[in-house]
Amino acid sequence: MLIHSKQGKVCIGLTALSVILIVTALFLAPSGKEKALEIDAELYTNDGVRPAEETALGTALYIDGKLIAVTKNPLDARSALDSLAQASAASWGNGEGVHSILNRVMMEKGYYKESLFVNGEELSALLGVSDGVYSNRIRNVFGDLLSIELEVQTKATAERRVSLPFETVRVNVPFLGDGETHTEVEGADGEAVETFETVTVNGVLVQTAVLSSETVKESVTEEVWQGVSMSLASLIERPKLELPYHGRISSDYGWRYVFGSLDFHNGIDFIGYDSSCYGDKVYASADGVVVEAKYNSGYGNRVVIDHGNGMKTVYAHLSAFLVEKGDVVACGDPVGKIGATGRVTGPHLHFGVDINGKELNPADYMDISGIQILS
């Protein structure tokens, strides 16, 4: 329209300088029909060539394609927009933070009629800002009220303390009655300080993001022991046992004479291949929890490991303990040393298998083929 026809005239008398200026002006020019409709009457020229009368170089401010006014110094427009964003955010209760106007804001440098010029203070007034308060009324330099729905986004960061709930670990133990529980370790919540960012638009929270979290107090995991049902346990497959010691079997499971009388031997006795096995390490036959590691008059120093599902293994007559009650052991972990404590005739390892309270033959749960049996 008017702009285009004027640009056409200028193109006739081209100079190298004006080519550069036109290219610059086209880059800065707003796009779309809206711009042309709004400004063709007001804008005298922006083609970079100064016309003869009553025009001056300035920066025009547009919001959503609507001309507000022109300022000599573009910083005046920038400052007025900052005040507008701040005042608008404050009107929504979000004074703190970094504010930005989401509407299409454009500043265009060019030669404008002097009647379009305002100073920074006047521009703020046109934008409806007075003493930091936003009136929600934006006018142009001619005093017309413009239908602009201002949208202001505010980004703010803050800190908050959050609770870190403790976890609970349940351990099946056979020495409690069925369904009975015992809290071995009391759980405790931890605490963290979170730094988070909120994004609001016109006072409405649109996004919250945690930027960082610092633990100030670790939580304590609660440990609850619970009695396991034997009937349920017996339904579950039991692990195959590994040998607790690599030696010879000096006394098998079953009836035998001990100290001159017939006695039932409720386990397997192991001794070494050479003259003495005293002090040799004894190993856990399967994964489990140590439920006993103490002296017992008949068995001497005895370790009992609970493997769950109603199965326990027994290591007796030890000279030393390498575990204590409550330890979690893996198959093959050393649990003690061979000794001669309790009712014995010499150093050896007595090894027993207990299934649901019955002392059964360990040979039924592990491979003893190839091991020399002395009696």
Ligand SMILES: [Zn+2]
């Ligand atoms: Zn024995």
